Amino acid sequence: MEIDLSRGSIERVPTNPKDTALYLGGLGTNAKLLWDRVPPEAEPFSPDNLLIFSTGLLGGTPATGANRTIVSTFSPQTLLMAYSMMGGFFAPELKYAGYDKVIIRGNSPELVYLWINDDKVEIRDASHLQGKGALEAAEMIRRELKEPKAQVCAIGLAGENRVYYASIEHSRSSASRGGIGAVMGAKKLKAVAVRGKKDINVARPEEFMTLCNEVLNYIQHRAKNPIKGVPPILAGIGSPQEMAIHDEEWHTTSFAWGNARHRRKGFWTKETAEVWKKTQEKAVERLISCYNCPMKCGAVVSYPALGISKYMMKCYSKLTYVMGAMADDLDFGFRIAGLAQEYGVDGYTAPQVMAFAVELYEDGILTDQDLPGFPSGNEERFFWLLEKIVRREGIGDILANGTYWAARQIGKGAEAYDRNTIKKHEQIPIKLGMLNPIYFLMYSTGEKMNITQIEGQMPQVPFATREEREEFVKDWIQVPDEKFKEFFLNWELRGENAFPHYPPPETACDLVEWQETMHYIDDILGICAGLSSFPIKPPYHIHNLPKFISAATGMDFDKDRLWNTARRIRNLLRAVNARRGLRRSDEKPPEDHWKKRFPDLEKKLLDTYYRFKGWNSEGIPTKETLDGLDLAYVAEDLLKRGILSEDETAAAEEAAEEAKQN
Amino acid sequence: MGEKKKKIIKTIKIDADKCNGCRACEVACSAFHATPKYSSNNPARSRIRVIHEPLKDMFVPVYAGEYTAAECMGRDKYVLDGKEYDECALCRASCPSRDLFKEPDSGLPLKCDMCESDPTLTEPLCVQWCITDALVYEEREEEVEEEEEQEDLEIGLEALADKYGMEKLIETVARLSVAKKE
Numbered sequence: 156m157e158i159d160l161s162r163g164s165i166e167r168v169p170t171n172p173k174d175t176a177l178y179l180g181g182l183g184t185n186a187k188l189l190w191d192r193v194p195p196e197a198e199p200f201s202p203d204n205l206l207i208f209s210t211g212l213l214g215g216t217p218a219t220g221a222n223r224t225i226v227s228t229f230s231p232q233t234l235l236m237a238y239s240m241m242g243g244f245f246a247p248e249l250k251y252a253g254y255d256k257v258i259i260r261g262n263s264p265e266l267v268y269l270w271i272n273d274d275k276v277e278i279r280d281a282s283h284l285q286g287k288g289a290l291e292a293a294e295m296i297r298r299e300l301k302e303p304k305a306q307v308c309a310i311g312l313a314g315e316n317r318v319y320y321a322s323i324e325h326s327r328s329s330a331s332r333g334g335i336g337a338v339m340g341a342k343k344l345k346a347v348a349v350r351g352k353k354d355i356n357v358a359r360p361e362e363f364m365t366l367c368n369e370v371l372n373y374i375q376h377r378a379k380n381p382i383k384g385v386p387p388i389l390a391g392i393g394s395p396q397e398m399a400i401h402d403e404e405w406h407t408t409s410f411a412w413g414n415a416r417h418r419r420k421g422f423w424t425k426e427t428a429e430v431w432k433k434t435q436e437k438a439v440e441r442l443i444s445c446y447n448c449p450m451k452c453g454a455v456v457s458y459p460a461l462g463i464s465k466y467m468m469k470c471y472s473k474l475t476y477v478m479g480a481m482a483d484d485l486d487f488g489f490r491i492a493g494l495a496q497e498y499g500v501d502g503y504t505a506p507q508v509m510a511f512a513v514e515l516y517e518d519g520i521l522t523d524q525d526l527p528g529f530p531s532g533n534e535e536r537f538f539w540l541l542e543k544i545v546r547r548e549g550i551g552d553i554l555a556n557g558t559y560w561a562a563r564q565i566g567k568g569a570e571a572y573d574r575n576t577i578k579k580h581e582q583i584p585i586k587l588g589m590l591n592p593i594y595f596l597m598y599s600t601g602e603k604m605n606i607t608q609i610e611g612q613m614p615q616v617p618f619a620t621r622e623e624r625e626e627f628v629k630d631w632i633q634v635p636d637e638k639f640k641e642f643f644l645n646w647e648l649r650g651e652n653a654f655p656h657y658p659p660p661e662t663a664c665d666l667v668e669w670q671e672t673m674h675y676i677d678d679i680l681g682i683c684a685g686l687s688s689f690p691i692k693p694p695y696h697i698h699n700l701p702k703f704i705s706a707a708t709g710m711d712f713d714k715d716r717l718w719n720t721a722r723r724i725r726n727l728l729r730a731v732n733a734r735r736g737l738r739r740s741d742e743k744p745p746e747d748h749w750k751k752r753f754p755d756l757e758k759k760l761l762d763t764y765y766r767f768k769g770w771n772s773e774g775i776p777t778k779e780t781l782d783g784l785d786l787a788y789v790a791e792d793l794l795k796r797g798i799l800s801e802d803e804t805a806a807a808e809e810a811a812e813e814a815k816q817n
Numbered sequence: 818m819g820e821k822k823k824k825i826i827k828t829i830k831i832d833a834d835k836c837n838g839c840r841a842c843e844v845a846c847s848a849f850h851a852t853p854k855y856s857s858n859n860p861a862r863s864r865i866r867v868i869h870e871p872l873k874d875m876f877v878p879v880y881a882g883e884y885t886a887a888e889c890m891g892r893d894k895y896v897l898d899g900k901e902y903d904e905c906a907l908c909r910a911s912c913p914s915r916d917l918f919k920e921p922d923s924g925l926p927l928k929c930d931m932c933e934s935d936p937t938l939t940e941p942l943c944v945q946w947c948i949t950d951a952l953v954y955e956e957r958e959e960e961v962e963e964e965e966e967q968e969d970l971e972i973g974l975e976a977l978a979d980k981y982g983m984e985k986l987i988e989t990v991a992r993l994s995v996a997k998k999e
């Protein structure tokens with residue numbers, strides 16, 4: 156369905172079956188739409204930019220966890236394609252209403268919301284919702300429509316004020332990365348409400364249900380068999396079970412605090428563990444799931460004694476504010492995350508921007524003049540900053556643009572404090588010792604801009620002993636190829652078969668491709684990464700996913716066809732971004748991500764990866780690559796624009812030759 | 818009065834405290850009852866609906882019970898644990914006062930049939946799909962007075978009669994049977 160908010164028009168357009176065959180759905184068809192329709196010079200806030208709410212190909216089918224809404228647009232922060240997957244209940248409801256996607260273009264003159272009730276679609280006045288919290292607005296909409304079963308996603312004050320890291324909030328989930336909420340704010344779209352009462356069909360019902368049952372059985376099997384030898388948070392499946400697990404030793408001691416600066420190695424003591432456990436048990440009222448999924452990754456949080464009114468929390472935001480603020484108490488996390496959600500800001504980026512501001516203040520780059528009335532306690536400071544940012548008040552107006560842009564606007568050396576962004580986007584705050592070639596590539600080249608949306612399936616570090624590894628690979632049915640088991644068996648903590656030279660670049664590329672491909676597939680199908688691409692030994696994997704597609708659609712998919720489809724979409728996305736200026740020089744992790752860096756090796760890694768992908772030395776897919784993936788129209792456009800040149804192949808061969816000689 | 822006879826009492830024990838609001842039960846139920854079986858799913862057709870109001874901490878699966886032609890004389894309203902449920906929220910009836918437990922297009926009443934089928938399932942599908950055990954299936958034997966079960970067909974016809982009037986229904990059936998013969 157297409158909505159033009161400038162003109163106030165609503166149009167139902169059937170999904171093109173040719174596009175479905177090539178790009179399936181979700182992220183795939185979103186990328187196609189953005190390529191086709193948004194000229195690369197379009198500003199993210201301009202009416203030309205599209206904001207797409209999409210279901211995945213399997214969205215709303217009985218496949219467990221096929222509930223993701225894939226929201227895509229161009230990011231005001233990175234200026235590249237942004238896409239964020241939100242869990243909850245929205246996408247299935249949209250599908251029950253009979254739509255694969257809602258494509259929004261244009262900017263409305265007044266604040267409005269969209270009400271989709273099966274075939275009835277209305278653009279409604281939202282002036283009374285201005286300034287309301289995201290969840291509050293959702294509740295008001297449900298009440299005024301008298302539709303308690305409607306699913307709503309909405310922006311808060313941050314989105315209305317175009318904060319570059321504003322989120323779109325829905326129930327217990329959100330689409331937070333890349334400032335998607337700011338684009339919604341620019342379109343003056345406060346919310347989308349949907350209610351659907353139609354059927355979702357599958358082509359081969361018995362086969363499909365058998366597959367679903369296998370997945371449910373495997374989930375139960377994994378619940379009884381957590382992975383041995385990894386921290387508890389990585390042992391199970393689902394999104395990290397932050398709401399159920401109290402043991403935060405791994406996150407608090409190995410991730411960086413403050414402005415991605417400090418390790419607090421001794422933080423997790425017995426006393427802390429006890430206090431935090433108590434706080435969490437008091438705050439978490441009930442564990443809750445997304446649509447059609449048993450995993451309970453979220454929680455209803457409520458802590459009246461601390462003035463926390465009820466809200467729903469998702470996995471990691473409980474820690475990001477605590478660690479950003481260098482706070483000692485978990486209850487601070489519960490207190491501020493609820494407020495931040497109502498305002499609608501990204502729980503990853505917001506605390507880092509605040510920590511960045513605090514550091515600038517402590518080092519005298521920001522002064523009392525910039526921050527009049529700035530409190531002295533860290534927790535109070537975070538609350539203070541949050542209020543300024545979401546209103547774009549005073550310094551908040553600058554900080555609302557994220558670390559990268561704020562640092563440059565502030566100047567006076569503030570750039571050096573922008574120490575945890577890639578492609579202008581805040582990353583998970585981790586600072587480690589030895590360069591990890593796999594992660595080097597994932598951080599550098601990922602289009603998703605969040606490592607948790609690139610990594611997965613492969614344990615992050617080697618297991619200590621050969622016996623443990625042998626034990627681990629025994630029931631490792633998820634690997635696309637036996638060679639990954641070989642690699643894992645030989646992978647050591649120390650010595651020759653350890654970082655940074657093991658895995659060698661070619662193997663590193665293979666490993667990265669496997670992991671990122673699985674994420675691409677999830678985002679195309681609308682399956683939660685927590686059941687598929689993210690955890691170790693998940694219920695969905697490359698061997699059963701093609702069967703799901705075949706049984707659902709009647710198209711014949713096998714492993715190779717699916718892999719190739721994911722490649723097509725990966726390359727299309729890359730082309731979308733290349734057309735907007737993404738080049739090799741943008742593809743690097745933060746300077747200090749690792750203490751021990753190896754520039755030559757890193758160059759080789761990147762060269763190898765580009766070649767492996769069929770990209771030129773700037774990281775742009777070559778004509779051959781594109782042609783081979785039915786993307787000739789993309790190659791043609793890149794050539795016309797001079798982004799690719801005709802003699803690319805020759806250059807690539809030269810580079811390969813050169814690499815061999817080195 | 819009928820005779821005493823042994824009867825299997827099929828029970829789904831609902832532990833609302835364990836419900837996480839995922840609505841997998843709705844998906845499974847509506848898929849099971851689709852024709853052909855599993856060919857579609859649609860919670861609006863499900864014979865179990867979950868009261869799902871996370872911010873009020875309300876998570877209660879409710880099964881579709883009997884069809885009723887007329888609504889109650891009054892309404893009921895439950896307050897449990899300090900939480901006030903909507904009017905009639907916990908009622909299982911397919912009733913003219915609301916659109917719950919009715920087929921979305923025809924308005925015909927829906928009723929949980931414990932997934933009666935051939936071959937029989939070990940447990941109703943919603944129970945199988947609720948792996949968090951908010952729904953647990955139990956069977957026990959009881960001696961009961963024999964009583965005529967109202968057949969599905971009869972329930973459906975009665976609902977249609979209530980909706981369109983008996984006369985119209987008879988007319989239509991007559992017309993259809995003539996049309997079929999031709």
Ligand code: SF4
Pocket residue numbers: 220222242243392393394443444445446448449450451452453683684685686
């Ligand atoms: S695994 Fe967790 S986050 Fe993913 S769909 Fe299930 S409940 Fe939601």
Ligand code: SF4
Pocket residue numbers: 835836837838839840841842843867878946947948949950951952
């Ligand atoms: S499947 Fe179980 S946990 Fe999920 S909504 Fe239904 S009763 Fe609740």
